[in-house]
Amino acid sequence: MPYKWVSNKDVDEAVVVIMNTLEEGKEFPEWLRRTLQGAIDDSDPVYVRYFYDQVKKFAPSSLKVFGETPVV
Template identity: 50%
Template structure:
């Protein structure tokens, strides 16, 4: 079930989760990618833009999971 980001703090928490998962694993689990893609679809455009800015800054390797929703 997707989670709608309402604030930049919501996105920041997602970024931390992504960084932690990728620190321990080489790939993101499918459930996490699906959940984040749902958040991208359901959240306001300015929050989604912030998400992509933060991914590019902190974990650019993760962009490949979300390129189709950009």
């Protein structure tokens, strides 16, 4: 079942998971990357832009996993 953001709260929760993963200092899990990439691909562009804004602000090192903000 695909994961899709339907609110800013959904995005905020995803960003917290990213921050916690980075804070643990472990390698970024592939299942998490795939799940978040699916949300990026399937969610409304408003939430995708919000996701990238929040990631840049709170977890910029994770951009290497997701790349730069897509044109949406």
